[in-house]
Amino acid sequence: MMSGQVIDIASVSHLSHEQDDRYRLEINICDRIIKRYPYHYQAWNYRSYLLASIGQYEAAAESYRHTLSLKATEHRVWCNYGAVLEKLEALDEASKCFSKALKQAPGYFKAQYRQSKNLHRRALYGEAVVSYEQAIQLRPDFYKVWYYRGKALLQLNRNEQAIASLTKATELYDGDSKVWMILGRTLLQEQQPQEALNALNHALRIDPNDATVWSYHAAALKNLGHGEDAFASLEKAVTLDPGDSRLWHLRGLALLEVDQLATARESFITSLKIQAYNYQGWLAMGWTLQKMENYSLAIEAYDKSLAIEPDQPFAFYNQARCHARLGHDLWALEHLRRAMSLDPNIYTERAYADPLLQSILKDMEDDDSGEDLEEVERIALDSA
Known part of the structure; x- marks a missing residue:
């Protein structure tokens, strides 16, 4: 237990109550060792890892700093310290830690991957793409790096490259519904509804209870001219997540297209009850009331929309x-x-x-x- 091996906290999953108790007991053991041997590097390192594992990130960061003051040449420790700093939202400092880990061990994939995601979180999308590509060189078979590279490319409006990256992610692993959903949404944006529908069908086979996927599924069907099927998908989405104002809004728009004005109005009312500060919702309400020839109420709805977005x-x-x-x-x-x-x-x-x-x-x-x-x-x- 007290070997010199460094454990990457990224691999630690949610702890059971029994594991939590065991880790706290082991922290006490580390504290006793440190009290007797204040410069015991392995004890400090393992203590830091244990504190991070039970969610005590402030204490873990302080413990890692002491660990690194004793020995600053272990790249895995720098990577773990960076991961703890990210938990504390100290993203710039975390990035410096990943850089130090990579300087010591340029081929260390976990540090490169974490650095890529750190740049992504800081909205440095161009740098993130370059970093993801360096991570791919180290481990080309890891689907998530292709997935996140695709998401970063989307932020740069490089949609064709993003589609290729997301597609590669699905080829490496086809069991992640989020990857299929983002791919389907992007294909929709690129006016490829049939390809989008295929991707979204994959997503729904993996997770049929994702309301967001059903909403994109409806959009793909609508673009292909399957209006009734599209509305059925929206109904499924609303049933799965009735608290999402966007889904009720989309349902209302679908009803407007088939001139079911009263039902569309009810759908917009529900949407606005959930999220009243939505100029698009009031705009749609105004248009619906106008089509119903209730011009005074339509004007009031437009006024509310303009108050939010002038x-x-x-x-x-x-x-x-x-x-x-x-x-x-x-x-x-x-x-x-x-x-x-x-x-x-x-x-x-x-x-x-x-x-x-x-x-x-x-x-x-x-x-x-x-x-x-x-x-x-x-x-x-x-x-x-």
Whole structure:
């Protein structure tokens, strides 16, 4: 038990109550040895590992520092110390530890892998990709390094390379549903719905109770034109995780597509009860109420969306249409101005093609000509 072997704490799984008691007993033994032999390196090292194993990370970090003050040439100890510092969210200091481990032992895979993930966690995605590739050179058969490399590549918008990396991960090990899910989601983003569906089916065979996978499954089916099957997948997702506002939102959008307006509204209401501060939810609610011809409530919903996210030309444009339906021409004009100023290319053309807003546009043109005249007069007075 008290040999000089260094144990990597990354391999320690969740401890049972019996293991926890045993580790605490062994910490006491280490303390007694250290009291008698204060410079006993192996006792300090094993004590550090034990403290980390029972979750006492502050004490473990202090113990590792003392261990390394006695002997600073053991790369595994530097790696373990770095892992403890990561538990304490001291990511920069942890990275320095992994670097020291790699300086002492450049071929030490665990330090390279941990350094890669450390860079990833610090959002240094380009450096993380390089580090993952160095880890792959050391151990090309470890599927997780390909998986995390793929995720880092996604952060850099290098989606094709990410797909290749994620695919390699599935070839090395096909039993991780998360890898299949990320691969399927990425294939969806790249407009490859059939390939995405295949990947998501793999994920569901491994874990059929993952609501997020079912939601992506629905998106793939929808893109392939299988609307009813897509809705069934969304229903499955909502059943599995009824507390996820996003799933209720997606369900509402699916119902909108088939003009089930009342049911869609109920779905958006549920979504917003779970997460009220969601501008997309209020936007969808406004659009639903507008289609139900409840223009006053639609305007209120759009207002709530704009209070969260102010610069939404779609919301302003549809508020203009709602006000026009209610005969509120001045309000319609004001909201139309806002929509056109935020996105003139889309909403100017759309407004001129909209019979409902053509008279409003005529008023706006008349107002603009008056403003131009006032501007000309002001300039003339200023130059006099």
